[in-house]
Amino acid sequence: MNIYMIIRVLLYILLAPVLGGLLSGIDRVFSARMQGRQGPPLFQPFYDVSKLMSKQTTVVNSIQVLFVTSYLVFTIFTGALFFAGGDMLLVFFALSMSEVVMVLAAFSTNGPYSIMGAQRELLQMMCYEPMTLLVAIGFYYANGSFMVDELAKADIPAIAQIPGFFIGFVFVLLIKLRKSPFDLSTSHHMHQEMVKGLTTDLSGGNLALVEIAEWYDVVLMMGIVGMFFVTSAPISILGAVIACAVVFFLETLIDNLFPRVKYMTMLKVTWSVILIFAGTNLLILNVLK
Amino acid sequence: MKISKSPWVLHYDGSSCNGCDIEVLATMTPLYDVERFGIINTGNPKHADVLLLTGGMNAQTAPVVRQLYNMMPDPKVVVACGICACDGGIFKECYNILGGADKIVPVDVYVPGCAVRPEALIQGVVKAVGILEEKKNKLKQSMKAGYCTVDYSKMAVHMTEEDYNPADQYDAVLTEEALREQAEEKIKASAKPAPKPVAPAAAATPAPAANAANTEKGDKKQ
Numbered sequence: 001m002n003i004y005m006i007i008r009v010l011l012y013i014l015l016a017p018v019l020g021g022l023l024s025g026i027d028r029v030f031s032a033r034m035q036g037r038q039g040p041p042l043f044q045p046f047y048d049v050s051k052l053m054s055k056q057t058t059v060v061n062s063i064q065v066l067f068v069t070s071y072l073v074f075t076i077f078t079g080a081l082f083f084a085g086g087d088m089l090l091v092f093f094a095l096s097m098s099e100v101v102m103v104l105a106a107f108s109t110n111g112p113y114s115i116m117g118a119q120r121e122l123l124q125m126m127c128y129e130p131m132t133l134l135v136a137i138g139f140y141y142a143n144g145s146f147m148v149d150e151l152a153k154a155d156i157p158a159i160a161q162i163p164g165f166f167i168g169f170v171f172v173l174l175i176k177l178r179k180s181p182f183d184l185s186t187s188h189h190m191h192q193e194m195v196k197g198l199t200t201d202l203s204g205g206n207l208a209l210v211e212i213a214e215w216y217d218v219v220l221m222m223g224i225v226g227m228f229f230v231t232s233a234p235i236s237i238l239g240a241v242i243a244c245a246v247v248f249f250l251e252t253l254i255d256n257l258f259p260r261v262k263y264m265t266m267l268k269v270t271w272s273v274i275l276i277f278a279g280t281n282l283l284i285l286n287v288l289k
Numbered sequence: 290m291k292i293s294k295s296p297w298v299l300h301y302d303g304s305s306c307n308g309c310d311i312e313v314l315a316t317m318t319p320l321y322d323v324e325r326f327g328i329i330n331t332g333n334p335k336h337a338d339v340l341l342l343t344g345g346m347n348a349q350t351a352p353v354v355r356q357l358y359n360m361m362p363d364p365k366v367v368v369a370c371g372i373c374a375c376d377g378g379i380f381k382e383c384y385n386i387l388g389g390a391d392k393i394v395p396v397d398v399y400v401p402g403c404a405v406r407p408e409a410l411i412q413g414v415v416k417a418v419g420i421l422e423e424k425k426n427k428l429k430q431s432m433k434a435g436y437c438t439v440d441y442s443k444m445a446v447h448m449t450e451e452d453y454n455p456a457d458q459y460d461a462v463l464t465e466e467a468l469r470e471q472a473e474e475k476i477k478a479s480a481k482p483a484p485k486p487v488a489p490a491a492a493a494t495p496a497p498a499a500n501a502a503n504t505e506k507g508d509k510k511q
Contacts, residue, residue: 028324036319040327047294047327051338054425056362058335196333203335203362 005084012083012219013076020215021045023222027252034256045215049208057204060109067105068206072213074098079220085149088136095132095220099125102198102210109201117197121185123263124175127270131172134278135224138165141285152230157239159228164281166228170247171273173221175266178214179255182266222248293418295327299337301357303390304380305344308404309371313341316407323411334360339417341410342390345373345380351393358394364424366397366417371405378403 024045032039041047059065078094081087099121106118140146142161143154151158159166175182186197194200199210225247226240261269302310316323317330331337334357346354358367369390372378376389390396397420400413 032322032324037322038325039322040324044295044327051295055338055364056428058360058362196331196336199336200333201335207336 009080009084012079016079016219017212017215020218021049023218023248024215027248027255030249030252031256034253045211049211052204052208052211055204057206059206060111060201063108064105064201065206067101067108068202068209071098071102071105072209072216074101075213075216075220079216079223082148082220082223085147085152088139088146088148088151089133091148092132092136096125096129098213102213106198106201111201113195113197113200116194117185117200120194120263121198123267124182124185127182127266128172128175130271131168131274131278134274134282135165135169138162138278138281138285139227141282141289148227151227153232155231157229157231157236161285162228162281164277164279168274168278169224169228170250171277172270173225173247174251174254175270176221177218177251179251181254181258181261182270183260184263184266187260293422295329296338296414296418296421297329297331297336298339298341298414299331299334299357299361300341300343301350301354303342303344303346303350303354303374304386305371305373309343309374309402312404312407312410313343313370316410321407321411323414326411326415328414334358335362337361338365338421339414340365340367340394341370341414342367342374342394342396343370343405345377345383345386345388346390346393347385347387351387354390354393364421364428366421366424367394368398368400368413368417369396370400370410370413372401372403375399375401 022042022045025040025042028044029039029042074094075098078091078098081094082091103118103121103125106114106121109115136146139151139158139162142158143151145151173179178186178188180188184197186199187194199207202210222244225244226237229240229243230236300310300313313330315321334340338361340358340361342354344350358365367390369375373380374390376391377386380386381388387393398413398417400409402409405413
């Protein structure tokens with residue numbers, strides 16, 4: 001625990017919503033341009049959240065507010081832990097904790113669409129949890145540590161040793177960022193067979209909290225993508241930023257190219273991708289080391 | 290920041306011929322692209338600010354519209370799209386049509402047309418957004434003063450199809466003075482023993498009310 005750590009955490013807490021909101025705005029503009037539309041202004045996500053804050057908040061039950069707030073708190077905690085240079089494993093465990101709290105918030109409402117969304121969210125977690133754990137293990141294999149601080153001081157970028165994990169993680173990111181082939185639990189983009197899934201029964205301020213938590217989440221995910229490229233050389237940070245931009249663009253592109261799939265397809269596809277890329281990579285590392 | 294920068298829209302088809310509904314969806318296409326103004330078509334009343342209603346209202350859709358309206362968090366506005374939603378249109382004389390959307394919920398903007406042009410629709414929503422801003426400010430003031438500018442007690446009564454009675458439909462938002470008087474009366478009443486609640490009384494006699502409404506309509510025809 002030193003002063004730099006605290007500064008980094010404070011920077012994350014202050015800047016991540018700004019960056020995450022901008023990324024979300026860029027995502028919407030890109031999507032619109034890909035569909036031949038002009039699209040909303042870049043700052044649209046901020047307008048949305050400020051509007052939601054000023055609206056009346058109808059609450060189904062009081063425990064819902066507790067769960068939604070703790071979703072935000074856990075997400076911020078997860079990101080803060082990562083950017084402070086903490087334990088990679090703990091980061092991923094805290095991440096699943098935040099997701100579980102969100103699922104509980106949806107279950108607590110007793111609304112049919114919320115419950116359907118919550119069940120699908122659990123299925124999605126089943127798809128990406130193995131990969132997130134494997135990423136932590138992959139970093140350990142590559143650089144011999146679980147601590148983000150030490151991983152960032154590697155001599156060669158981690159992607160040189162664990163490209164399979166990177167592909168698997170980028171694939172799983174589609175689920176995590178709620179992108180189209182796998183946005184089963186919230187249904188963005190007007191596919192509305194389940195209204196809004198997880199967030200159906202949230203309104204006003206509560207929905208705004210969820211949006212803000214998702215901004216924090218995007219920044220954290222991009223941070224993890226960047227981790228694959230960061231070395232002890234300062235110039236590598238530039239490479240990491242470029243890699244993040246490319247990955248983010250790719251996610252938006254895939255979002256616009258593919259229709260949604262059923263949950264069984266999602267399970268089969270994600271687990272096969274994880275097994276083929278990350279599994280093979282892990283085997284090779286095991287043999288070589 | 291202004292609420293008018295991200296009005297989220299909920300679209301409900303009362304009993305229209307689908308002409309207006311297609312035009313509502315046309316506003317989402319690259320040609321008109323309402324997302325430029327931050328407008329999103331949500332399917333969820335709890336996220337919506339603007340309720341777009343198309344088609345004349347009938348006894349089956351009236352409770353649904355009412356419920357959607359009640360589920361929307363304040364501040365909210367209603368836009369009647371197309372002449373049918375404005376006053377019933379060519380279906381006005383039909384035995385099952387109650388009339389325009391304003392027979393069911395308070396309508397803020399009327400956008401006539403058969404079918405309504407997307408340009409007119411966009412202008413209607415933009416007008417509605419202005420009203421939304423006013424309502425937001427009013428809500429803020431009324432929260433400070435301690436009373437609500439909209440009287441929901443009338444609306445919450447008829448939630449199901451069975452106990453819908455067109456005779457005591459909702460007509461308009463009360464004026465501020467009326468609300469203040471009402472609030473004062475309520476405060477006075479609360480000092481005395483509690484008055485009989487409205488909802489159970491309405492729920493107790495649903496079938497006769499509906500029957501009466503039907504015969505009433507039928508009588509008019511004859």
